[in-house]
Amino acid sequence: MFEIMPKARKQSLIIVTLHDETLVYDSTRHQAMCLNRPVAAIWNYCDGEYRVSDLIPRLRKEVDDSIDEEIVELAVHQLNQRNLLEEPWSSSTTKTDVDAIRRRLMKVGMAAALLPLITVVTAPTAAQAATIGATGPTGATGPTGPTG
Numbered sequence: 001m002f003e004i005m006p007k008a009r010k011q012s013l014i015i016v017t018l019h020d021e022t023l024v025y026d027s028t029r030h031q032a033m034c035l036n037r038p039v040a041a042i043w044n045y046c047d048g049e050y051r052v053s054d055l056i057p058r059l060r061k062e063v064d065d066s067i068d069e070e071i072v073e074l075a076v077h078q079l080n081q082r083n084l085l086e087e088p089w090s091s092s093t094t095k096t097d098v099d100a101i102r103r104r105l106m107k108v109g110m111a112a113a114l115l116p117l118i119t120v121v122t123a124p125t126a127a128q129a130a131t132i133g134a135t136g137p138t139g140a141t142g143p144t145g146p147t148g
Contacts, residue, residue, distance in 0.1 A: 005055065006076060007048035007086040026083065032121045033082055038063050039116040042075040043084060075116035082118050 014025040022040035024033045035043060041063050045055050052072055059067040080089040 002073075002076070002089075003051055003053070005046045005048065005050040005052060006080075006089045008043050008046035008079070009084050009086045013084075024084065029083065030125060031082075033084075034119040034121075036117040036119075038067065038071060039075045039078060039118055042072055042116065043079055046076070046079065046085065048086075071116060078116055078118045082120065084118075 012026060012028045014027065016023045017040070020037045022035040022043070024035060025031070026033070038059075041059055042055075045058070052069060055072065056067060056069065059072070076085075076089060079085050
Protein backbone atom coordinates (compact mmCIF):
# COMPACT_ATOMS: atom_id res chain seq x y z
CA MET A 1 0.00 0.00 0.00
CA PHE A 2 1.20 3.52 -0.72
CA GLU A 3 1.28 6.37 1.81
CA ILE A 4 0.89 9.53 -0.30
CA MET A 5 -1.84 9.91 -2.91
CA PRO A 6 -0.56 10.31 -6.49
CA LYS A 7 -1.34 13.48 -8.44
CA ALA A 8 -4.44 13.53 -10.67
CA ARG A 9 -4.05 14.47 -14.31
CA LYS A 10 -6.30 17.36 -15.36
CA GLN A 11 -4.60 18.48 -18.59
CA SER A 12 -6.55 17.76 -21.81
CA LEU A 13 -9.56 16.59 -19.81
CA ILE A 14 -13.09 17.94 -19.84
CA ILE A 15 -14.69 17.19 -16.47
CA VAL A 16 -18.39 17.39 -15.68
CA THR A 17 -19.57 16.54 -12.18
CA LEU A 18 -23.09 15.21 -11.85
CA HIS A 19 -24.95 14.13 -8.74
CA ASP A 20 -23.44 10.67 -8.14
CA GLU A 21 -20.84 10.42 -10.89
CA THR A 22 -18.23 12.39 -12.76
CA LEU A 23 -17.92 12.38 -16.54
CA VAL A 24 -14.42 12.83 -17.94
CA TYR A 25 -13.55 13.28 -21.61
CA ASP A 26 -9.91 12.73 -22.50
CA SER A 27 -9.38 14.80 -25.64
CA THR A 28 -5.95 13.29 -26.36
CA ARG A 29 -7.21 9.70 -26.32
CA HIS A 30 -10.76 10.45 -27.51
CA GLN A 31 -12.23 8.54 -24.60
CA ALA A 32 -15.22 9.35 -22.45
CA MET A 33 -15.22 7.91 -18.94
CA CYS A 34 -17.74 7.78 -16.17
CA LEU A 35 -16.33 7.65 -12.63
CA ASN A 36 -18.71 6.41 -9.97
CA ARG A 37 -18.97 8.29 -6.69
CA PRO A 38 -16.18 6.48 -4.77
CA VAL A 39 -13.62 6.80 -7.60
CA ALA A 40 -14.54 10.45 -8.26
CA ALA A 41 -14.15 11.32 -4.57
CA ILE A 42 -10.79 9.55 -4.38
CA TRP A 43 -9.61 11.20 -7.64
CA ASN A 44 -10.45 14.61 -6.18
CA TYR A 45 -7.96 13.94 -3.39
CA CYS A 46 -5.18 12.85 -5.75
CA ASP A 47 -3.01 15.92 -5.23
CA GLY A 48 0.36 14.34 -4.46
CA GLU A 49 0.15 15.58 -0.86
CA TYR A 50 -2.69 13.82 0.97
CA ARG A 51 -1.68 10.89 3.13
CA VAL A 52 -3.94 7.87 2.66
CA SER A 53 -4.33 7.58 6.44
CA ASP A 54 -5.68 11.17 6.58
CA LEU A 55 -7.91 10.63 3.59
CA ILE A 56 -9.87 7.61 4.86
CA PRO A 57 -11.84 9.54 7.55
CA ARG A 58 -12.77 12.23 5.00
CA LEU A 59 -13.95 9.64 2.48
CA ARG A 60 -15.98 7.87 5.16
CA LYS A 61 -17.81 11.15 5.83
CA GLU A 62 -18.27 12.05 2.16
CA VAL A 63 -18.99 8.67 0.58
CA ASP A 64 -19.61 5.85 3.06
CA ASP A 65 -18.40 4.47 6.40
CA SER A 66 -17.19 1.32 4.63
CA ILE A 67 -14.41 3.06 2.66
CA ASP A 68 -11.03 1.63 3.56
CA GLU A 69 -7.46 1.48 2.21
CA GLU A 70 -8.26 -1.42 -0.13
CA ILE A 71 -10.99 0.60 -1.84
CA VAL A 72 -8.61 3.55 -2.20
CA GLU A 73 -6.00 1.23 -3.69
CA LEU A 74 -8.52 -0.24 -6.17
CA ALA A 75 -9.57 3.25 -7.22
CA VAL A 76 -6.00 4.48 -7.72
CA HIS A 77 -5.22 1.32 -9.69
CA GLN A 78 -8.13 2.07 -12.04
CA LEU A 79 -7.25 5.75 -12.33
CA ASN A 80 -3.75 4.70 -13.32
CA GLN A 81 -5.06 2.23 -15.93
CA ARG A 82 -7.21 4.97 -17.48
CA ASN A 83 -4.33 7.50 -17.61
CA LEU A 84 -6.02 9.83 -15.13
CA LEU A 85 -2.87 10.32 -13.05
CA GLU A 86 -0.10 12.77 -13.97
CA GLU A 87 2.60 10.13 -13.81
CA PRO A 88 2.30 6.37 -14.12
CA TRP A 89 1.74 4.92 -10.67
CA SER A 90 3.71 1.84 -9.80
CA SER A 91 2.34 -0.52 -7.24
CA SER A 92 3.25 -3.93 -5.99
CA THR A 93 -0.42 -4.83 -6.48
CA THR A 94 -0.91 -7.10 -9.49
CA LYS A 95 -4.05 -7.73 -11.55
CA THR A 96 -4.53 -10.94 -9.56
CA ASP A 97 -4.27 -8.98 -6.29
CA VAL A 98 -6.82 -6.43 -7.53
CA ASP A 99 -9.27 -9.19 -8.46
CA ALA A 100 -8.70 -10.86 -5.08
CA ILE A 101 -9.39 -7.57 -3.26
CA ARG A 102 -12.62 -7.14 -5.25
CA ARG A 103 -13.77 -10.67 -4.42
CA ARG A 104 -12.91 -10.24 -0.74
CA LEU A 105 -14.85 -6.97 -0.54
CA MET A 106 -17.86 -8.57 -2.18
CA LYS A 107 -17.71 -11.53 0.24
CA VAL A 108 -17.79 -9.26 3.28
CA GLY A 109 -20.94 -7.64 1.97
CA MET A 110 -19.51 -4.52 0.38
CA ALA A 111 -22.27 -2.97 -1.70
CA ALA A 112 -21.45 -3.02 -5.40
CA ALA A 113 -22.16 0.72 -5.56
CA LEU A 114 -19.22 1.36 -3.23
CA LEU A 115 -16.69 -0.55 -5.29
CA PRO A 116 -14.61 1.84 -7.41
CA LEU A 117 -15.73 1.73 -11.02
CA ILE A 118 -14.65 3.57 -14.16
CA THR A 119 -16.73 2.89 -17.25
CA VAL A 120 -15.05 3.76 -20.55
CA VAL A 121 -16.74 4.62 -23.84
CA THR A 122 -14.49 5.26 -26.83
CA ALA A 123 -15.72 8.24 -28.81
CA PRO A 124 -15.50 7.99 -32.60
CA THR A 125 -13.31 10.41 -34.50
CA ALA A 126 -15.07 13.01 -36.64
CA ALA A 127 -14.36 10.95 -39.78
CA GLN A 128 -15.81 7.80 -38.20
CA ALA A 129 -18.89 9.64 -36.99
CA ALA A 130 -19.52 11.10 -40.46
CA THR A 131 -19.20 7.74 -42.23
CA ILE A 132 -22.43 6.44 -43.69
CA GLY A 133 -23.11 2.93 -42.44
CA ALA A 134 -24.37 -0.07 -44.40
CA THR A 135 -27.98 1.03 -43.94
CA GLY A 136 -27.40 4.50 -45.40
CA PRO A 137 -27.84 7.91 -43.83
CA THR A 138 -30.10 8.18 -40.83
CA GLY A 139 -31.65 11.00 -38.96
CA ALA A 140 -34.80 13.11 -39.08
CA THR A 141 -34.69 13.59 -42.86
CA GLY A 142 -32.88 10.38 -43.87
CA PRO A 143 -34.65 7.32 -45.28
CA THR A 144 -34.85 5.73 -41.83
CA GLY A 145 -35.99 8.88 -40.02
CA PRO A 146 -39.60 9.92 -39.39
CA THR A 147 -39.82 11.92 -42.63
CA GLY A 148 -37.78 9.45 -44.76
